[in-house]
Amino acid sequence: MIKVCTAHTADMDVDTLATARALLHDVFEGDLSEQDWEHSLGGVNAMVWDGAELIGYGSVVQRRIMHGGRALRTGYVEAVGVRADRRGQGHGAAVMNALERVVHGAYELGALCAADEAGEFYAARGWQLWRGPSSALTPTGVVRTEEEDGALYVLPVTRTVPLDLDGELTCDWREGDVW
Numbered sequence: 001m002i003k004v005c006t007a008h009t010a011d012m013d014v015d016t017l018a019t020a021r022a023l024l025h026d027v028f029e030g031d032l033s034e035q036d037w038e039h040s041l042g043g044v045n046a047m048v049w050d051g052a053e054l055i056g057y058g059s060v061v062q063r064r065i066m067h068g069g070r071a072l073r074t075g076y077v078e079a080v081g082v083r084a085d086r087r088g089q090g091h092g093a094a095v096m097n098a099l100e101r102v103v104h105g106a107y108e109l110g111a112l113c114a115a116d117e118a119g120e121f122y123a124a125r126g127w128q129l130w131r132g133p134s135s136a137l138t139p140t141g142v143v144r145t146e147e148e149d150g151a152l153y154v155l156p157v158t159r160t161v162p163l164d165l166d167g168e169l170t171c172d173w174r175e176g177d178v179w
Helices: 016-029 034-039 091-106 116-124
Strands: 002-008 044-050 054-065 070-082 111-112 134-139 141-146 152-156 169-171
Touching: 016 044, 016 054, 016 070, 034 070, 034 169, 044 091, 044 152, 054 091, 091 111, 116 152, 141 152
Parallel strands: 070 111, 134 169
Antiparallel strands: 002 044, 044 054, 054 070, 054 169, 111 152, 134 141
16 A cells, blocks of 8 residues: 655654665665765655555755845755656655645745756646756855756745746755755
């Protein structure tokens, strides 16, 4: 039986966290660093279980994204993945439904950096491709992140926050991949 559940990282036991980390290692074919995993922790985790097997995972963590002279409280989606043999069955959508509920309920904006093959999936869900330049606020100042241009998506949550999809988007600093 398929079950979708959410839990804050603080409420997850060590075994569940290890299971999620192992799933993501397989999903991303070993291309998920320890920093990438660390980025997915500290917020709300969405998990799709088939009985005792974890088949889908993703998380949303709080970040500050600057745009239009404002620092927006942003629900940043991380580490969305579904086991290879279970893809195309709606499990990724189930993960995103849970994460988007959190974004809509707690944040001014949703944001994520999509893998090349996932852009259409997010766009079909209402996420909008960011067309403008991207940057990061680093310890040495604002630094352009051209390599992320064309991979960033936002989910507007409130009409009181005007977005210019062609404007600049700047994320807060973190070690590893800033986006």
